[in-house]
Amino acid sequence: MISIRGIGKSYGKIQALKDINIEVNAGEIFGLIGPDGAGKTTLIRILTTLLLPDTGSAQVMNLDVVKDFKLLRRDFGYMPGRFSLYEDLTVEENLELFASIFGTTISENYHLIEDIYKQIEPFKTRSAGKLSGGMKQKLALSCVMIHKPGVIFLDEPTTGVDPVSRREFWQMLHKLKQHGITIFVTTPYMDEASQCDRIALIQNGQLMSIDTPNAIVEQYKDDLYAIITDKRHGLLQDLRRYESAKSVFLFGSHIHYTDKQTQLDKPALNTYLQAHGHSQIEIRKIPPVIEDCFLALMGDLKEDAHA
Amino acid sequence: MRTLRFLLQKEFIQIFRNKSILPIILVMPMVQLLLLSFAVDYEIKNIKLIFVDQDHSHFSALLQSQFTGSDYFIISGQTGQTQEAKNAIERGTCDLVVIVPPGFEQNLFRGGRADVQLIMNAIDGTKAGLSSSYATGIIRNYTKTLIENYRMRSNMGIAPQYKQIEANYSFWYNPELNYKVYMVPGILVLLVTMIGAFLSSMNIVREKELGTIEQINVTPIKKHHFIIGKTLPFWFIGMFEFAFGLLLARLVFDIPMVGSLYVLFSFAGVFLMVVLGLGLLISTITETQQQAMFISWFFLVIFILLGGLFTAIENMPAWAQYITKLNPVSYFIEVNRMILLKGAGFMDIAVHFAVISGFALAINALAIFRYKKVS
Numbered sequence: 001m002i003s004i005r006g007i008g009k010s011y012g013k014i015q016a017l018k019d020i021n022i023e024v025n026a027g028e029i030f031g032l033i034g035p036d037g038a039g040k041t042t043l044i045r046i047l048t049t050l051l052l053p054d055t056g057s058a059q060v061m062n063l064d065v066v067k068d069f070k071l072l073r074r075d076f077g078y079m080p081g082r083f084s085l086y087e088d089l090t091v092e093e094n095l096e097l098f099a100s101i102f103g104t105t106i107s108e109n110y111h112l113i114e115d116i117y118k119q120i121e122p123f124k125t126r127s128a129g130k131l132s133g134g135m136k137q138k139l140a141l142s143c144v145m146i147h148k149p150g151v152i153f154l155d156e157p158t159t160g161v162d163p164v165s166r167r168e169f170w171q172m173l174h175k176l177k178q179h180g181i182t183i184f185v186t187t188p189y190m191d192e193a194s195q196c197d198r199i200a201l202i203q204n205g206q207l208m209s210i211d212t213p214n215a216i217v218e219q220y221k222d223d224l225y226a227i228i229t230d231k232r233h234g235l236l237q238d239l240r241r242y243e244s245a246k247s248v249f250l251f252g253s254h255i256h257y258t259d260k261q262t263q264l265d266k267p268a269l270n271t272y273l274q275a276h277g278h279s280q281i282e283i284r285k286i287p288p289v290i291e292d293c294f295l296a297l298m299g300d301l302k303e304d305a306h307a
Numbered sequence: 308m309r310t311l312r313f314l315l316q317k318e319f320i321q322i323f324r325n326k327s328i329l330p331i332i333l334v335m336p337m338v339q340l341l342l343l344s345f346a347v348d349y350e351i352k353n354i355k356l357i358f359v360d361q362d363h364s365h366f367s368a369l370l371q372s373q374f375t376g377s378d379y380f381i382i383s384g385q386t387g388q389t390q391e392a393k394n395a396i397e398r399g400t401c402d403l404v405v406i407v408p409p410g411f412e413q414n415l416f417r418g419g420r421a422d423v424q425l426i427m428n429a430i431d432g433t434k435a436g437l438s439s440s441y442a443t444g445i446i447r448n449y450t451k452t453l454i455e456n457y458r459m460r461s462n463m464g465i466a467p468q469y470k471q472i473e474a475n476y477s478f479w480y481n482p483e484l485n486y487k488v489y490m491v492p493g494i495l496v497l498l499v500t501m502i503g504a505f506l507s508s509m510n511i512v513r514e515k516e517l518g519t520i521e522q523i524n525v526t527p528i529k530k531h532h533f534i535i536g537k538t539l540p541f542w543f544i545g546m547f548e549f550a551f552g553l554l555l556a557r558l559v560f561d562i563p564m565v566g567s568l569y570v571l572f573s574f575a576g577v578f579l580m581v582v583l584g585l586g587l588l589i590s591t592i593t594e595t596q597q598q599a600m601f602i603s604w605f606f607l608v609i610f611i612l613l614g615g616l617f618t619a620i621e622n623m624p625a626w627a628q629y630i631t632k633l634n635p636v637s638y639f640i641e642v643n644r645m646i647l648l649k650g651a652g653f654m655d656i657a658v659h660f661a662v663i664s665g666f667a668l669a670i671n672a673l674a675i676f677r678y679k680k681v682s
Binding site: 048049050070073074076078080082083084085086087088089093096097098100101102103127143 | 309310313314317320321324325517518519521522523524525526527528
């Protein structure tokens with residue numbers, strides 16, 4: 001559905017994307033996950049024909065994003081990270097405008113957006129600028145869907161949205177998927193990875209891994225421990241100074257810890273922590289989540305760079 | 308076509324939903340026309356005059372009385388010495404010196420020419436020009452009276468004894484001209500230029516600022532549809548503005564409309580395309596409304612000041628006169644005056660029309676070339 005081959009893009013000296021290769025299958029929700037500045041928006045802008053790549057090529061629905069951009073623009077939907085509808089037009093006027101630009105009508109494709117649009121229809125005479133954040137998103141998604149695109153590109157749709165609206169938004173995407181629409185979505189939130197069929201992890205313009213969320217987690221080789229003590233302050237530093245520590249990351253109230261040894265010497269670590277004034281020490285083996293994988297892959301990337 | 312209709316509809320909805328736009332369109336022309344037309348008044352009264360009478364004759368006294376009787380002049384001093392009068396000019400206590408040399412009356416009667424010298428303080432060029440033209444006018448009148456007298460006498464069988472007094476000054480400004488009639492057509496042009504350039508240059512940039520252009524760019528909207536959708540509404544507003552201003556000019560200032568309004572509006576239509584093209588070009592090279600605003604201002608100030616409204620083009624240095632050849636505003640001001648005041652027909656303004664059409668084609672081609680949907 002989408003095939004990206006060797007895409008590279010630089011802004012002056014800064015290389016925003018390095019040799020990106022991705023194949024997205026028809027009908028899946030594909031998540032591009034990475035922190036701010038990783039290159040997500042650059043890639044999505046190349047795929048949506050707004051930016052020309054320096055190297056490589058990309059096809060969306062078998063159309064080249066550079067050569068066939070005119071044809072391609074009829075067939076995909078794009079929702080930029082920033083709300084980009086006309087705030088001085090009403091909800092209905094916005095939807096009508098985008099329907100007519102694509103040579104269709106609201107009634108023709110109403111079934112596609114019904115679930116989403118129903119929720120904002122009571123406010124259809126309100127100007128788009130006066131909608132709440134969650135409603136703006138529903139309107140934006142409706143406008144993106146109104147011409148029945150084969151693929152939709154969503155750039156950080158859940159950034160800055162409250163947790164309830166975020167969950168709702170993913171539910172909407174799953175419903176759209178049932179209509180056979182391919183969804184390419186970017187997000188900086190690692191916990192949203194499980195909502196996607198497949199994900200790509202990106203950091204500093206480089207892809208680190210592409211697979212299903214489960215497979216990526218399974219690739220995590222080390223034993224992972226969650227550690228908590230009564231003395232939260234200083235725990236991170238103390239663990240990082242521990243000789244046998246491989247990786248130490250703060251995850252909320254816990255520390256995620258991996259050891260250099262294949263088998264963690266729990267009593268030794270316990271003794272070490274006690275010696276540094278910690279008590280009520282709790283060391284628990286836990287299954288890794290995507291963020292652990294991401295951090296581990298990031299570490300590998302750095303080691304590669306240094307080697 | 309359907310897409311274009313929707314785009315136009317969208318633009319009009321947005322324009323009229325903007326609460327400040329209607330006052331701008333309706334109040335701005337009224338304020339500008341009324342304020343500027345009454346304020347920019349080149350009529351000057353109370354010109355300080357020193358009359359240097361070195362002849363002390365009946366006819367020199369008669370000439371002086373003509374000046375004293377005029378509304379324009381007040382006699383600020385009396386002297387027989389040219390040098391003293393010149394000093395008064397240097398001190399700034401005098402604007403104009405009229406010198407009647409010795410032998411004035413004699414020369415007149417001997418049938419030769421009689422000379423009168425005018426010296427003026429030209430620090431304020433406009434005032435100096437006007438003072439001299441008023442003075443020349445008075446001297447003309449005086450001459451005319453003399454000639455009439457002479458004819459009367461010759462009819463009565465008295466031998467002709469004197470001829471015309473020659474005022475050695477080229478006549479370049481018409482003191483009888485009503486300045487409002489002269490100013491209003493020019494101010495109208497400025498109005499249309501400002502409305503067109505500002506509204507259009509801000510419009511696309513606004514979409515860039517709000518990010519809505521991103522959403523529009525990924526749609527299959529054709530480039531020319533988008534550009535027409537963006538400019539045509541402002542073309543209509545500009546034309547409305549021009550008609551509205553013309554109506555005001557007619558009702559308030561009783562501006563004559565001698566020539567064909569069809570020709571005038573056709574020219575205005577092409578002129579607006581130049582202005583809108585400029586706005587479009589500015590909006591393609593800028594990223595924010597602030598940048599667009601400043602660049603528009605840059606051009607407008609040059610256009611307005613070198614447009615021939617506030618300084619006559621003939622009074623500019625040669626290099627500046629060449630610049631005005633590239634200034635669309637100066638063409639429209641000239642055409643506006645030619646058609647409204649002189650009743651020029653299409654053939655009279657054909658060259659202007661050709662030049663402005665050339666501008667319209669060139670600037671729009673450049674703007675369309677610059678406008679890209681891909682970065």
